[in-house]
Amino acid sequence: MKINIGDVVARKSYQCDILFRVIQILPSQAGTLVAGLYGEEVRLIADADCSDLVIMDEQERSSRKVKQDELLEQSLYLLHQDYQLLREKQEYYATGSYSHNESFFHIPGRVLHLDGDPAYLEKCLTMYEKIGVPVYGVHCHEKEMADRIDNLLDKYRPDILVITGHDAYSKHKGDINDLNAYRHSRHFVQTVRNARRKIPSLDQLVIFAGACQSHFESLIRAGANFASSPSRVNIHALDPVYIVAKISFTPFVERINVWDVIRNTLTRERGLGGIETRGVLRTGMPYNRKE
Known part of the structure; x- marks a missing residue:
């Protein structure tokens, strides 16, 4: 079966464990055709001989999507539970525990999400909107992120910065x-360094950086608050969104326990880690509803 750009495929040598999109097909020195692959649900970039690929039919793709959606909904439910608890606790502290009739408003942290994959960026923006996180999304190739980050920080002035895309360890x-x-870890690292030169405080700008199999330790040393991937495993496309949502909805007077952040993600501590960080949510009153 001929493999074409845009096909959704899996690798036979890996027991068809991950679905990929074919992004390019090039001849190899051995005379075979090699496909460049982007993960459909995980932030992994890979190459494979076209003879090792099998096109996944619509039924198989739908079956896998149902399982993925169930995991996503479970994570989303846990996230909403956390947010409701945080909100009630913050309102209690804001009033000094006194009863009153005033209404509150909440200002969650603003996010600048830099993504090397436009399809993943759209998925993330949809999830941010569903959760209620204010976000600016920018598609930018991983190699260009370090050069563009200064201007983007000036333009959007975020509380939280996401630097992600595709990566892989060879x-x-x-x-x-x-x-x-690593395919793109050094680009992520340099982007974090440039962002930290501009905003050194770990609490003034909270940074998540990395993708599948990224060099976790270098990203943390460069100044990221959270990063992937401690065990060099694949992370889900939406894992950065869950981490960011937890930070965005945690009051600025509270410190976030790292386990509390990663426990609702899909890859958890093998794929994600970080350091103790302050939240960025602020609560105000009164909330004047329009008649």
Whole structure:
């Protein structure tokens, strides 16, 4: 079966474990055709010989999508539970625990989401909107992020910055600690460094950085509050959204326990980690409803 750009495929040598989109097809030195692949649900970039690929039919794709949607809804439900609890606690503290009849308003943290994949960016923006997080989304190739970050920070002035896209560790390119063995980790690291030169405070600008199999330790050392991937595993396309939502809805007077942030994500501590960080939500009163 001929493989074409845009096909949704899986790798036979990996027991068809992950669905990919074919983004390019190029001849190899061996005379075969090699496909460039982007993960459909995980932020992984890969190459594979076209002979190793099988096109996934609509029925199989739909079946996998149902399972993914169930996991997403479960995470979303837990996130809403957390938000409701945080909101009630913040209102209690804001009033000094006195009873009153005033209404409150909440200002969650503003997000600038930089993504190397336009399809994933749209998925994330849809989820941000569903959750209620104010966000600006920018599609930017991973290699260009470091050069553009200064102007983007000036333009959008976010409370939270997301730097993500696609990544992968290639064992044949070097040791696991060698940044050159990763597809885009060094670009993510430089983007974090440039952002921290502009806004050094870990609480003034909260940064999530990384994608599948990214070099977690380098991203944290560069100044990220949260990053992927401690165990060099794949992360789900929407994992950054859940981390950001937790930060956005946590009051600025509270510190976020790292486990509380990652426990509702799909890949949890193997794929995501970070450091203790303040929330960015602010509560005000009174809320004047329009008649």
